[in-house]
């Protein structure tokens with residue numbers, strides 16, 4: 095049996111995690127997140143692939159490439175609140191995905207309260223810091239093993 099692949103996709107400015115507005119996003123870097131996810135994937139017997147881009151079209155391309163994956167952990171950053179194109183790519187692929195936000199977007203500016211993605215998501219994890227990625231991975235593993 096082939097192992098399931100889960101993609102961990104991060105959008106704009108998430109390459110700056112750990113240094114960017116640490117009061118909001120904490121001190122954990124994206125490399126730390128990826129290390130932790132790799133440990134959890136080994137425990138869950140999953141293959142993981144990581145991708146980060148600051149460009150909307152690159153994220154659309156990557157989501158299209160992921161259509162045979164078991165699931166996607168997605169922090170689309172600011173594109174969450176603006177991108178019909180990313181929504182359409184997710185809708186086209188129909189791969190289960192969990193939307194992650196490191197910060198509690200609902201405690202922030204009103205423009206962050208709306209997501210173009212959430213109603214398509216299998217789950218949404220908000221405001222749990224960098225741990226949200228691990229929670230999302232565990233949730234997708236549970237969903238794909240059903």
Ligand SMILES: O=C1C[C@@](O)(C(=O)O)C[C@@H](O)[C@@H]1O
Nearest residue numbers: 107171172194195196197206
């Ligand atoms: O870039 C980001 C990061 C974010 O997705 C988060 O992880 O909390 C929240 C978004 O509103 C913001 O634009």
